[in-house]
Amino acid sequence: MTLLWDNDPTSGDRYAFALGGDISPVENLAAAARSLQESADPLMVIGPDIDMQSACDLSELARVERPELGVILLRRRVDVAVLGQALRAGIREVLTADDLTGLAEGVRRSLELSAKVAGHVTEGGTAEGRIVTVFSAKGGVGKTTFSTNLGAYLASQGSKVLLMDLDLAFGDVAISLQLLPQNSMSDLIAMGGHVDAQGLSSIVTKHESGLDVAAAPSEPSDADRIPGALVGEALRVARRHYDYVVVDTPPAFTEHVLAAFDVSDLLILIATLDIPAVKNLRLSLDTLDLLGNPRESRVVVLNRSDAKVGLRSEDVVAAIRQDIAVMVPSSPAVPASINRGVPIVLDEPKHPVSGALRELADRFVKVQANSGAPRGTEQAQPAKRERWSLARGGKR
Ligand SMILES: Nc1ncnc2c1ncn2[C@@H]1O[C@H](COP(=O)(O)OP(=O)(O)O)[C@@H](O)[C@H]1O
Ligand SMILES: [Mg+2]
Known part of the structure; x- marks a missing residue:
């Protein structure tokens, strides 16, 4: 009008x-x-x-x-x-x-x-951050590795970044970064309906890279007390105060994950070279299609892409009918970095795994200054106002 x-x-x-x-x-x-x-x-x-x-x-x-x-x-x-x-x-x-x-x-x-x-401005006139959710319906594929490294890399580049652990029952973001959180996502429960910047900052733990972490509750049973809507509310508040909000997830379409999908600008879906993981990814992509999630707002990343296990990356592309955006090689340096509690992108920037993670961040996650358009090319061009809504079963 x-x-x-x-x-x-x-x-x-x-x-x-x-x-x-x-x-x-x-x-x-x-x-x-x-x-x-x-x-x-x-x-x-x-x-x-x-x-x-x-x-x-x-x-x-x-x-x-x-x-x-x-x-x-x-x-x-x-x-x-x-x-x-x-x-x-x-x-x-x-x-x-x-x-x-x-x-x-x-x-x-x-x-x-x-x-x-x-595409770059909220109703209130301030720049909105990008919400990037890392997901796979299978455990152990590298979600936490990717989300902690992405978060730490973006923060080390001077961006204001929040990493939210939505693996609310068994989240290991805090331990992977050797943090000892005093507060966690369960402290949001008391703020339901009136989460604000101050409330949000009271639940975060700072990592030395500058990254803010909203850790999973220490009690697994607290997960059930956190409504999906509260996660959506916290993410909407967060994107007004951070340049990037990276979301780590459990290996399931929980109500918390669906709430995160609903407000995400980009989904990073992780594939690995094993048949169950590929099957789960295909099912996840079908589910996302059914939910009306636009294909342009997802990228598929192949983790441990060089594993010699009889399945090739071409087989994965054929099975999921979607291109692979970035390939991340396998290396014992990855678990070693997690055991040291330091993200590999910061600790060993020259490592091929770090190079691949930076490529993912630079090409698909980061936005170009002044344009609002992501640096990614044909794969990921999510427009802010094109966010899709599960609640309404399609694009808003
Ligand atoms: N590229 C890789 N090379 C070697 N090990 C990896 C790689 N990516 C992840 N891992 C290891 O796989 C295990 C599972 O990774 P994690 O990120 O915790 O998966 P998820 O969060 O999906 O359950 C961890 O021990 C991690 O160190
Ligand atoms: Mg994990």
Whole structure:
């Protein structure tokens, strides 16, 4: 829907075609300011009879409150003075009021830009972090290895990162990083419905890499007391305060895992070269398809890709009917690093396993500055507003 601020009650009809028909009229500056704050409409067109100062005031307000909203200004005459003033106020386009073709073009450009900006900005106007969930329906394939290494690598690069352990009964993120958590995910229970940044920070334990860890409860039975909705709530809060939220998972579609999928921008699915793991991955991919999870928001990583076990990576690709994004070799250095409690990417950066984990982070997890688009190519291009919802059984 486009907000149209004009004095002329017939202008809605005049511009309907150029604006795509769906118009919500506003009458004055106060109403315009209110609707831009209250609505999520991506475009405001200001008619030719609205005075220049009010139009600029509104645009300046929009720039702060709703950076993704585009403002297009129509004038009877466009001159350098008008353009200069509009530019300073952050108005995206100034067009002559009778140039309806130009207006249609300007609307299209502005909506495109808004979509890009919205992909990077929350309702509150702050940049949103990316939620990346590492999953496999089979245990022992490398989920915890990947999530701890990804988290520690991203944190060591200066990003603000939270690693949440959703293997709530048997999570071993804390022990893998040699942390002794004072608090854990069970402390969220008391905050249900009102989790905020402070509450979240009270449950995290800091790792020396700079990574924040939300550890699994020390009591396995606490897992049942943590509702899936609480996990979703905590993740939504977390993404407003972290650049990345990496989620480690148990080997099952638990309600906690489903809640994480629901808000994730990227799923990293782990395959290994054994028939049960490949079968489980195929079933997981089918389940994700059924749930409406977009294929563009998943990558499959083959762990221990060089194991000589009679099954080849081509066999895996054929069985799961999806490309493998990154191959991580097998090495005794991996369990050795876990036993030392130091992620291998930090401890042995030149190791081939570290190289592969960095490739995964750099190509698929990281986002390019200013674009909101992930660095990944054909595989992973999740758009923020394209998050899918289990609750609604499809894309939001
Ligand atoms: N690329 C690898 N090479 C050798 N061992 C690995 C590799 N990746 C994981 N491992 C080992 O496999 C075991 C299971 O890994 P883990 O990350 O705990 O799996 P999950 O979290 O999926 O259960 C660990 O002992 C880990 O050290
Ligand atoms: Mg694990």
